[in-house]
Amino acid sequence: MKGVTRLVWIVIAAGLVLAPLGLPPFAMTLLTEAVILGLFAMSLDLMFGYTRLVSFGHAAAYGFGAYASGWLLLHTGMPLLFAVFAAALLTGVLAIGVGWMCTLATGVSFSMLTLALAQLLYAISFKWTSVTGGSDGLAGIPRTIGPFGFAALSSKTGFYYLALACLVGGFLVCLALVRSPFGAVLRGIRENEAKTTALGYNTRLYKIAVVAISYGLGGLAGALYAPFAGFANTELLFWLLSGQVLIMVIVGGSGTLVGPVLGAAFFMLMEHQLSAWTEAWALYFGLIFIAFVLFAPEGLWGLATRLRRPARPGP
Amino acid sequence: MSVPLLELDGVTRRYGALVALDHVDLKVEAGEVRAVIGPNGAGKTTLFNVITGTVRPTAGAIRFAGQAIGRRPSHEVCRLGISRTFQITALFPEMSARANAQLAAQARHARRWQPFGGNKIFKEARARADAALEQLGLSGIADCPAGLLSHGDQRLLEVAMAMAQQPQMLLLDEPTQGLSVEETAQAVDTLARFLKASRMTVLLVEHDMEVVFRLAHRITVLHRGAVIADGVPDAVKADPRVQEAYLGGFD
Numbered sequence A: 001m002k003g004v005t006r007l008v009w010i011v012i013a014a015g016l017v018l019a020p021l022g023l024p025p026f027a028m029t030l031l032t033e034a035v036i037l038g039l040f041a042m043s044l045d046l047m048f049g050y051t052r053l054v055s056f057g058h059a060a061a062y063g064f065g066a067y068a069s070g071w072l073l074l075h076t077g078m079p080l081l082f083a084v085f086a087a088a089l090l091t092g093v094l095a096i097g098v099g100w101m102c103t104l105a106t107g108v109s110f111s112m113l114t115l116a117l118a119q120l121l122y123a124i125s126f127k128w129t130s131v132t133g134g135s136d137g138l139a140g141i142p143r144t145i146g147p148f149g150f151a152a153l154s155s156k157t158g159f160y161y162l163a164l165a166c167l168v169g170g171f172l173v174c175l176a177l178v179r180s181p182f183g184a185v186l187r188g189i190r191e192n193e194a195k196t197t198a199l200g201y202n203t204r205l206y207k208i209a210v211v212a213i214s215y216g217l218g219g220l221a222g223a224l225y226a227p228f229a230g231f232a233n234t235e236l237l238f239w240l241l242s243g244q245v246l247i248m249v250i251v252g253g254s255g256t257l258v259g260p261v262l263g264a265a266f267f268m269l270m271e272h273q274l275s276a277w278t279e280a281w282a283l284y285f286g287l288i289f290i291a292f293v294l295f296a297p298e299g300l301w302g303l304a305t306r307l308r309r310p311a312r313p314g315p
Numbered sequence B: 001m002s003v004p005l006l007e008l009d010g011v012t013r014r015y016g017a018l019v020a021l022d023h024v025d026l027k028v029e030a031g032e033v034r035a036v037i038g039p040n041g042a043g044k045t046t047l048f049n050v051i052t053g054t055v056r057p058t059a060g061a062i063r064f065a066g067q068a069i070g071r072r073p074s075h076e077v078c079r080l081g082i083s084r085t086f087q088i089t090a091l092f093p094e095m096s097a098r099a100n101a102q103l104a105a106q107a108r109h110a111r112r113w114q115p116f117g118g119n120k121i122f123k124e125a126r127a128r129a130d131a132a133l134e135q136l137g138l139s140g141i142a143d144c145p146a147g148l149l150s151h152g153d154q155r156l157l158e159v160a161m162a163m164a165q166q167p168q169m170l171l172l173d174e175p176t177q178g179l180s181v182e183e184t185a186q187a188v189d190t191l192a193r194f195l196k197a198s199r200m201t202v203l204l205v206e207h208d209m210e211v212v213f214r215l216a217h218r219i220t221v222l223h224r225g226a227v228i229a230d231g232v233p234d235a236v237k238a239d240p241r242v243q244e245a246y247l248g249g250f251d
Helices: A002-022 A025-051 A059-075 A082-101 A107-127 A156-179 A181-191 A195-200 A203-229 A239-252 A258-277 A281-295 A298-308 B044-051 B075-080 B099-105 B119-135 B151-164 B181-198 B211-213 B233-238 B240-247
Strands: B006-015 B018-028 B031-035 B059-064 B082-084 B169-173 B201-205 B216-225 B228-230
Touching: A002 A156, A025 A059, A025 A156, A025 A181, A025 A239, A025 A258, A025 B201, A059 A082, A059 A107, A059 A203, A059 A239, A082 A107, A082 A156, A082 A203, A107 A203, A107 A239, A156 A181, A156 A203, A156 A258, A156 A298, A156 B031, A181 B059, A195 A203, A195 A258, A195 B075, A239 A258, A239 A281, A239 A298, A258 A281, A258 A298, A281 B006, A298 B018, A298 B119, B006 B044, B006 B075, B018 B044, B018 B228, B031 B044, B031 B211, B044 B169, B075 B082, B075 B169, B082 B151, B082 B240, B099 B151, B119 B151, B119 B181, B151 B169, B181 B211, B201 B211, B211 B233, B216 B240, B228 B240, B233 B240
Parallel strands: B031 B201, B031 B216, B082 B169, B169 B201
Antiparallel strands: B006 B018, B006 B059, B216 B228
């Protein structure tokens, strides 16, 4: 079985690396967006899947990262690579404050605080016209090459590889994190936070740290989106996106890192296929979502691993 | 007499008009198993919460191994060497028994928060976890998810988790709470064997008098937040105030 799993991984990796050779430009655009959204969903999984910190405002990370990298690219002439990572870093650092504030509360109140902060940013993006462009957003965001070369990254194919590298890099960081002693404490918080505190862990610090890392990676995804799409607008901060990314994580399979990436791709595919067929695509996707919650709460990745492994012996 | 490991001096805790603890003095020597008994609402759990820093005393001082701990947050008190179990079972239900004990042991490691690698940290924590499971006779179910264990084993696992932290002192809040008569007998046998072998300093809150008289060296009786008796089990049993306040027709 192990050999088969490895083979599947090699095929997927080869497919992603070789995709630009075979796919038409239109499909490459979709795939790049799926990779970016996959990174976004994966970042939320750290909080939602591994720590049971339910963020209803994860769009704040994505939108903030997008506006930050868009602004840097438009106004400072900073090269693409630097602007993207600077925006992600800025998101992560500011998220320490978000984490500090939101972890004053727990449970639903925590979620409401994340939502409130995201809505605050949404309102600011409308009102602070001189920086955000108001309801028009930032348009014409360039993929500045800069003095150090990296010209290849600015092409359509090059940008795809940049996004893919960020996704793989983000995955490796998250994987190391959840398998580390730090990750073990996160699982403790997920299952019984009071007990984790009683064992001598300062759980609030762990939660603030995981919010900062999660928002930082979400900010990285947003920072990639702005130069990918060429614009950043208020929709990237809207609560609808916060809800959609939660759906991606749940449909893909929370607490697995890979699952949410699959979930994001599945969401995009469904949006694309269903919207070509009916305007009410969200209604049908809603039904699919309900079916997942009822019949496959472990998500797409859980279904895949269930097929791969023989059924676990019961307790 | 040597310097006590744990010393409470005039500890008072008020909740508005209610006095949950009323000038409690308590000394627990190293190696002693001390039981705190008293009717419901006598302040036993508040006493635990005050010692572990979950609740701050309104007045009075608490010293542990010579250090004042009355104003410290619970995770710091815990790290000084006081580990506790809860009246209501508190475990990580989806983790194995070993993973439960391992996470408890990890909390004592200087690099418990390390965000990468950690094989060495895990190995050390696992060794301590396995030793603690062994002490409580739980080696056989180490790989079983904690949520699927029998209630008796869950209570013992909590003690094992506390022991995996290699504490100087153990606070047990009603270790046989919710157990059937047979389960209680088994759990008490295991606890008695473990306490005798480990010479651990223990503060024990327990409702079941048979359990108390079997495990404790000394007994402190709380009534409405105040200490009304303190001594060896037979003396306490014979104390008329205790009989009136609590034991009723025990003999």
